[in-house]
Every structure is written in C-alpha cells, then in structure tokens.
Amino acid sequence: xxxxxxxxxxxxxxxxxxxxxxxxxxxxxxxxxxxxxxxxxxxxxxxxxxxxxxxxxxxxxxxxxxxxxxxxxxxxxxxxxxxxxxxxxxxxxxxxxxxxxxxxxxxxxxxxxxxxxxxxxxxxxxxxxxxxxxxxxxxxxxxxxxxxxxxxxxxxxxxxxxxxxxxxxxxxxxxxxxxxxxxxxxxxxxxxxxxxxxxxxxxxxxxxxxxxxxxxxxxxxxxx
Amino acid sequence: xxxxxxxxxxxxxxxxxxxxxxxxxxxxxxxxxxxxxxxxxxxxxxxxxxxxxxxxxxxxxxxxxxxxxxxxxxxxxxxxxxxxxxxxxxxxxxxxxxxxxxxxxxxxxxxxxxxxxxxxxxxxxxxxxxxxxxxxxxxxxxxxxxxxxxxxxxxxxxxxxxxxxxxxxxxxxxxxxxxxxxxxxxxxxxxxxxxxxxxxxxxxxxxxxxxxxxxxxxxxxxxxxxxxxxxxxxxxxxxxxxxxxxxxxxxxxxxxxxxxxxxxxxxxxxxxxxxxxxxxxxxxxxxxxxxxxxxx
Numbered sequence: 001x002x003x004x005x006x007x008x009x010x011x012x013x014x015x016x017x018x019x020x021x022x023x024x025x026x027x028x029x030x031x032x033x034x035x036x037x038x039x040x041x042x043x044x045x046x047x048x049x050x051x052x053x054x055x056x057x058x059x060x061x062x063x064x065x066x067x068x069x070x071x072x073x074x075x076x077x078x079x080x081x082x083x084x085x086x087x088x089x090x091x092x093x094x095x096x097x098x099x100x101x102x103x104x105x106x107x108x109x110x111x112x113x114x115x116x117x118x119x120x121x122x123x124x125x126x127x128x129x130x131x132x133x134x135x136x137x138x139x140x141x142x143x144x145x146x147x148x149x150x151x152x153x154x155x156x157x158x159x160x161x162x163x164x165x166x167x168x169x170x171x172x173x174x175x176x177x178x179x180x181x182x183x184x185x186x187x188x189x190x191x192x193x194x195x196x197x198x199x200x201x202x203x204x205x206x207x208x209x210x211x212x213x214x215x216x217x218x219x220x221x222x223x224x
Numbered sequence: 225x226x227x228x229x230x231x232x233x234x235x236x237x238x239x240x241x242x243x244x245x246x247x248x249x250x251x252x253x254x255x256x257x258x259x260x261x262x263x264x265x266x267x268x269x270x271x272x273x274x275x276x277x278x279x280x281x282x283x284x285x286x287x288x289x290x291x292x293x294x295x296x297x298x299x300x301x302x303x304x305x306x307x308x309x310x311x312x313x314x315x316x317x318x319x320x321x322x323x324x325x326x327x328x329x330x331x332x333x334x335x336x337x338x339x340x341x342x343x344x345x346x347x348x349x350x351x352x353x354x355x356x357x358x359x360x361x362x363x364x365x366x367x368x369x370x371x372x373x374x375x376x377x378x379x380x381x382x383x384x385x386x387x388x389x390x391x392x393x394x395x396x397x398x399x400x401x402x403x404x405x406x407x408x409x410x411x412x413x414x415x416x417x418x419x420x421x422x423x424x425x426x427x428x429x430x431x432x433x434x435x436x437x438x439x440x441x442x443x444x445x446x447x448x449x450x451x452x453x454x455x456x457x458x459x460x461x462x463x464x465x466x467x468x469x470x471x472x473x474x475x476x477x478x479x480x481x482x483x484x485x486x487x488x489x490x491x492x493x494x495x496x497x498x499x500x501x502x503x504x505x506x507x508x509x510x511x512x513x514x515x516x517x518x519x520x
Binding site: 092 | 406
C-alpha cells in the first residue's frame with residue numbers, strides 16, 4: 001500500500017474534484033428547483049415537481065447508464081470536454097459523471113431546501129409581499145436566507161450521500177478512488193485487506209470533513 | 225377457491241412451457257465440443273486429494289468470464305458459457321468423471337477482481353477466466369499451466385489510422401478496471417481508462433468516445449469477429465500473458481493433475497481442436513501448444 005500512495009492520492013483527487021464541482025452544480029440547480037417548486041407560476045411548479053419525482057425515483061446507476069450508453073446514440077455526448085490540469089485529465093468520463101451526479105443530487109438538495117422553506121412561517125412571506133417585494137425579492141431576501149439555515153442538516157446529508165455516490169463512477173470509465181482500489185487489489189491480491197482498509201478510511205476522512213464544515217455553518221447560522 | 229384453481233392451472237401451464245422450452249434448447253446449443261465424462265474414477269486419484277473429493281461428490285464449481293467472445297462468453301439468455309476457456313474447463317471436468325454438459329457443473333461468473341477471493345473462499349474449485357499467471361497472485365492462489373500464451377494488442381475502428389500502441393501515446397485507451405491490461409497500457413505511455421467489462425469498452429470504441437481499447441489479442445479477435453466490418457485488431461503484441469488455471473492454494477496436488485490433463489490435450493489434438501472451434505473463426509491461427517510451467 002505504501003508503495004502506491006501516489007495512486008491512492010490520485011484516486012481520491014478525482015473523487016474530491018468530482019465532489020466539489022458536483023456540490024456547486026447541485027446546490028445551484030437545487031436552489032433553482034426549489035424556487036420553481038414554491039413559486040407562483042403553475043407550469044414551473046409542476047415542471048420542477050415532475051423532474052424531482054422522476055429523477056429521484058431512478059437509481060443513480062441507471063442515470064449513469066443513460067448518459068454513457070443511450071445519450072451518445074441520440075447525439076448527446078461529452079467528447080468535446082478536454083481539460084487537462086497537471087496529470088489529471090477531465091474528459092468525457094468525468095463530464096458524464098459530473099452531469100449524472102449533479103442532476104441526481106440536485107433533487108435531494110431541492111427537497112432538503114424545501115423542508116427549510118416549509119419551516120419558515122407563512123407570515124414572513126406574506127409580510128414581505130405586503131411591503132411590495134416581488135417574488136424574487138421575497139425569496140432571496142426573506143424566505144431563502146431563513147430556509148437555508150433550517151436546511152443545513154438535510155442538505156449536508158444529501159452532499160455526503162453524493163460524496164459516496166461518486167464511487168458509482170468507478171464502473172463508468174473514471175479512475176476515481178474506488179476504481180483505483182479495484183486496480184490495486186487485482187495487482188496486489190496478497191494485500192487485499194490492507195488496500196481495502198486504506199480506501200475505506202479515505203472515504204471516512206472525507207465525509208468527516210464535509211460533516212464538520214456543515215456543523216460549522218449550523219453553529220454560525222443558528223437563529224439567536 | 226376458484227382463484228386458487230386458476231392460479232394452479234397457470235403455474236402448471238408455465239411449468240410445462242418452461243419444460244418444453246428447455247427441451248427445445250437442448251439440441252440447438254451445439255457450438256461447443258461434446259466432451260464425454262471419463263468413467264472409473266474409483267482409484268484414479270489419491271485418497272484424500274481434492275480431485276478424489278470432487279469426483280466423489282460428482283459436482284464442481286467453475287469460475288469463468290462472460291464478456292469475452294471466443295474465450296469466455298455467456299449471453300444473457302445462454303444456459304452455459306462458451307469459448308476456449310470453457311473448452312479447456314470441460315476437459316478438466318470430464319477427467320473427474322463429471323459430465324461437462326450436465327447440471328452437475330456449476331458455472332460461476334468471475335470478474336477480474338474477484339477471482340482470488342472466490343478461490344480463497346472455496347466458492348469456485350477452479351478458475352478459467354483468461355487468468356494471467358503472476359507472481360503476486362501465486363502468493364494467495366495456485367495457478368497451473370499455461371494452456372495459452374497471448375499478448376496485448378489494440379482494437380480500433382475499421383477506418384482508423386492507428387497501427388499499434390505506439391500511435392496512442394497520451395491518448396485515452398480503454399480496458400477493464402483492475403486488469404493487468406490496464407497497467408500495461410499505462411506503461412506504454414497511453415492513458416488508461418477502466419470500464420467494467422470488455423464489451424463496454426468495445427461499445428465506447430464503436431461510438432467514438434475512445435479511439436482504441438487494449439487487452440489480450442485473443443479477446444480482441446473475438447470482439448472484432450462479433451462486430452465484423454466495424455472493428456479491427458492492429459499492432460504487434462506488446463506483452464506476454466501466460467493464461468493458466470487457478471485453483472485453491474490448500475490443494476497443491478491439483479497442479480500436477482491440471483498439467484497432466486493439459487498435456488494429454490496437447491498431445492491428442494483436443495487442445496488444437498478446441499482452439500480452432502472457438503478462436504479459429506475470429507481469425508487467430510492455431511499456435512503450437514505452450515510449454516507448461518513446473519508445479520511448485
């Protein structure tokens with residue numbers, strides 16, 4: 001295991017990179033979705049509701065399979081993605097994982113935020129409307145700031161689940177941590193248990209960091 | 225009450241239909257060789273040896289691949305796998321006085337990454353799954369043979385200009401996650417991309433995501449034959465893989481037995497016949513039988 005530390009870190013490098021870009025994308029998309037779901041326009045409301053129920057009810061692996069094997073047939077592919085940073089290559093496998101994982105996680109972020117919106121008393125939104133704020137103002141200045149506070153724990157859970165879900169990309173052409181582990185266990189089958197433990201600990205450390213960040217936000221944003 | 229009767233009638237109907245279907249299949253699946261089980265295993269093997277135990281039990285678990293046409297392949301609707309690995313497995317099974325075509329043989333799919341754990345836990349008795357003999361693997365499992373020597377080549381689209389692995393430096397080349405092939409690709413300066421199966425790689429070469437895939441030439445030839453006119457094998461072999469039979473480390477006596485069966489197959493021509501039948505159609509010429517490695 002010690003001889004292959006560079007591979008170990010490279011595997012987790014891809015995992016971490018995938019997590020970070022997906023976290024940003026799914027937070028943005030999830031916020032948009034929740035705004036659509038609680039907004040005044042009926043079409044957008046049902047559109048967001050349909051999206052969330054369809055995508056959330058589909059296994060993540062199926063979403064990956066769709067973007068890897070079905071989408072290219074109808075012309076949707078990510079071959080044009082060619083980003084190389086140092087020894088890291090972010091090409092179609094990474095882009096596909098990014099799209100699949102972000103679209104999937106956004107649903108859970110949306111639902112987490114919605115639980116926060118529901119926790120904001122009705123009178124807050126009514127008061128905001130009463131002083132003449134448009135919907136965007138009601139959302140960005142009154143409802144969402146309070147809703148986000150209340151939804152830190154569920155959104156953090158969605159992100160932690162997403163961090164572990166990055167391992168699904170292992171079977172779809174991306175050499176992230178789990179794929180690296182499988183490569184190492186095959187080459188060094190006599191050290192299978194040590195390799196497995198090292199990678200399991202790697203995931204635990206990453207998840208622990210995410211939950212600590214979430215705790216910090218929870219404390220900082222606590223309603224006095 | 226009426227409901228229950230209707231249910232019983234339906235299940236009976238399904239059972240009959242299934243029975244008929246099974247009969248229909250029995251005759252049509254004739255792509256492999258028929259290998260007859262040896263008789264008289266009473267005193268053939270030493271008392272207490274694993275071979276004697278298997279012969280006495282009359283059943284055996286065999287690990288194999290399902291995604292390598294010509295080598296080890298099993299479609300979603302196939303009852304039994306077929307390919308060169310499977311033909312060699314049949315010879316070994318028959319030598320234990322077990323009928324290779326019967327349901328006494330439990331064909332168990334093994335992927336690259338779980339062959340050692342399956343052997344170690346006893347889930348399978350022997351593994352014939354394009355299993356390269358390596359020193360590190362021999363620390364945890366036994367490996368006998370080789371019954372085939374192959375080497376890594378490159379598979380590209382029919383209209384590609386790539387002539388070998390050297391044209392692919394710095395480019396993405398697909399192989400299977402956790403396989404020796406993937407490491408060899410990286411050692412040659414290409415960027416390895418790991419898929420879950422060789423057929424997924426072939427699909428990605430076909431749809432243009434990756435320019436090439438690489439693994440043992442025999443497997444590539446099988447894939448090329450399956451997608452005739454769309455894919456081709458190019459370049460010289462740039463690695464040497466000794467494909468052997470895996471067995472449990474607790475049963476070292478199996479090595480001599482496996483080598484004995486292989487040697488007999490080399491001599492009586494059944495090895496060559498198995499090769500022609502499975503890999504011949506994909507255009508691989510039947511080589512000389514390989515030299516067996518001594519048992520440790």
